[in-house]
Amino acid sequence: MQVGIDMGSLAGGQPARLDIEELLATRLLVQGNSGSGKSHLLRRLLEQSAPWVQQVVIDPEGDFVTLSERYGHLVVDGERSEAELAGIASRIRRHRVSCVLSLEGLEVEQQMRAAAVFLNAMFDAEHEHWYPVLVVVDEAQMFAPAVGGDVSEDARKMSLGAMTNLMCRGRKRGLAGVIATQRLAKLAKNVAAEASNFLMGRTFLDIDMARAADLLGMDRRQAEMFRDLTRGNFVGLGPALSRRPLPIAIGEVETQARSSSPKLMPMPDAPADVEELIFTPDPEEFARLTRARARPAPRPTTDILAELARATPLSDAPLARAGRDAAAPEMDKQERDSRVAAVFGEILADPQSGYRTDAALYQDFLVRLRMRRVSGPAMSLSDFRRRLAIARSGVDAETAATEAWATALTLSSQVTDDLQGVFLMLANAAIRGEACPSDARIARAYGTHSARRARRLLGYFEEQGLIIVHADPAGRRIVGIPELQAETAPGAADAADEDAGRAQAAE
Template sequence: MKVDIDMGTASGGTPAGLDLEELLATRLLVQGNSGSGKSHLLRRLLEQSAPWVQQCVIDPEGDFVTLADKFGHVVVDAARAESELTRIAGRIRQHRVSVVVNLEGLDVEQQMRAAAAFLGGMFDADRDYWYPVLVVVDEAQLFAPAAAGDVTDDARKLSLGAMTNLMCRGRKRGLAGVIATQRLAKLAKNVAAEASNFLMGRTFLDIDMARAADLLGMDRRQAEMFRDLARGHFVALGPALSRRPLPVTIGPVETSARSTSPKLTPLPEAPVDARDLIFTPGPEETTPIVRRTPPPPPPTPTVDILAQLARSRPAVEAAAEPAAEIDEAEREAGIEQVMREIIDDPDASFRSDAVLYQDFLVRCRIRRVPGSPLSLSAFRRRYAVARAGIGGELAQSDSWQQALSLSESLPDDVQGVFLMVAQAAVAGEPCPSDATLARAYGTQSARRARRLLTYFEERGLLIVRVDFHGKRVAAFPDLGCETAPGDPDGPDAMEQRQAAE
């Protein structure tokens, strides 16, 4: 079905149409300096296409929440746990609800993590829910920066990976990315390069004008025109817009942003006691205490320094008392207790190793666990073993020790999944379901869990077979044991255990 969206007027007064179905397949990039009308353009696109397609707006400033009153969008406050945002995104795709993800009030790193969690949940939705969704990301340079900034590398990688999935791999999953940025030079190139439609607004820097001209197939000498574009005027190009660069004036919108451009207003009449109003603190204010740093002492003359060095050295101080011996049993018990607390946290599986390690260190200090803390690599190993949940005599058996030895040849992020399946084989329990393995790997995607089993099988560590009842069995040739038949489509074991409690 062909649906043309009215974006305004083109040169010559003709309507400027946008083929919505073509846009869903080819994506859109909007560029323009602050005040060029990018948000106005996005609002026009969202309002005109609202009756035809599901929409999701990543809104860092809270400007698009007004769409809820007119068009029924649900506002999702991003001040939630990342795992909760991921689950909400999955339900949004399932029920086909248009939403505005409000990131207002969060700092930049929190915004990046929240956006990454939400986009990851939409990307990992089951194939049955791959309906078309228009995903609009305002200020995309925040979520896909071209260079490292003041945020941590972990947050940047999460956000950039989610934006790359949206623009590079989202089309087959029904996700059509519409990204807007103030500067092309600040946006990661592999994200910008996946867009086939462009709307270029006013820009002043030479590097941005040159990139805009290159993307539109224009001569470098024509790049100067981008400085003369008025607010709300853009140059369009792409299969959903025009086959040749086309000047477009964006039409009016029905809703408005909560924040508007500053307007000149007359100054109030100066009161007679203006100095008293400024310099007299109010009743609720407290007078700050000004602490002045004393001046540094004058430098010691070189002659005095040489004289001090020439003097006899003072007597050696008495040797410090030896440090108290650490009770290794107490230390191990404390570490095991902290590990158990982290594993019992339902959101721990969806956090990165770096975040879990920081949580582990804090908990150890609270519990006053003696001795030096574990290193990050040692923590990953202990966490993977603890998550397998084996104890008693089985933990000392030759089969389990052999399983621990085999797991050392695997990458850190998959050792926990391997040990979970090995524990089921050693204990003779049913093979874990895809949902259980996905949680252990820190994802919501059952397909990734199945790919991990294939990866283990390719490494020759196990053999997966299906019995006559469709149940899955994982056999370990090196261990001489196999799991009991288990339902691969069964529920998550942790959620089932929490529900029973």
């Protein structure tokens, strides 16, 4: 079904039509400096297309929550756990409900993580729920930055991966990305390059004007025109808009953002006692400032737990009297290693541990160490992730002592922390000649229930030259690792995850 919505008017007064069906297949990129009318354009697009297609808005400033009053969009507060957000996103796709994910009030890194979890859950929806969805991401340069910033590398990779999936691979899953950015130079090129429709607004920096002109197929000498565009005016190009660049004036909208651009207001009459009014402190105001200064900033939970782990454990012995040496004997290294290994075993014995974040598992790890009265310096989060990846591989002491395993550990450093456990599990099976792990087992090692994602991981490892996947005459999968000169025994890709089944039965 072909549906054309009215985005505004062209230079000659004719209506500017945007083909929604074509947009779903070809995606849209909107660019313009602050105040150019990007949010107004997105609001017009959402309002006009609301009756025709499901919509999901990633809203970092809470500007689009007012759509709920007029069009019934469900407002999802981003200040939830990752498990809650993933579950909500899955049900959003299943029941075809339009929503606004409001990230207002969250720190930038929290916004990136929340958006990534939400987008990934929509991307991983079951095939029968691949309904068409218009996914609008405002301030896209925040979620797909061209370079690293003040956020952690883990958050940046997580968010950039979700945005790349949306723009590069989302079309087959019914996800049509509409991304808006203030500056093209700050947006990751592999994300921007996947859009086939463009609406370019006012911009002043030479590098952004040059990129906008290139995307529109214009001569760079014509790039100066972007400085002269007024608010709400854009140059459009693409199969859903026009085959050649056309100026478009965006039409009116029915809803308004909660915040608006500042407007000039007349100055109030100056009071006669202005000096006394300004320089004399209000007693209540002074009390509020004193309370605010006295209140310390909350410390991260991870830092508190790490400090607790470094402290000397409590003892049932009576307190030492003053003047005597009260130092507790240090724990033997072998005993400490044994207790740490036991804690790792307890964590991995939980069938749900594979689906919890590394940060949550790290906090659990520190608490368990404290309960076992393990003294000494706490393991860092990066060391914990490495140790956890090795533990998840299932390697035994005999295999861990081999040269082949040392090579496997070196190879695993070529992939990100979240993939090391999966690669080491494959390497362990290849070294020992065991059956190739099933999709379900690979998925659990990665922290997901999706068999499709497990197969994509194998494809990614193969693209990186780390493994070779082939099949025996019966169609069972075999994974070979060239650097180890080893390969797994044939294994059925669709076999059940017996380890997970035994753990659930034990519960």
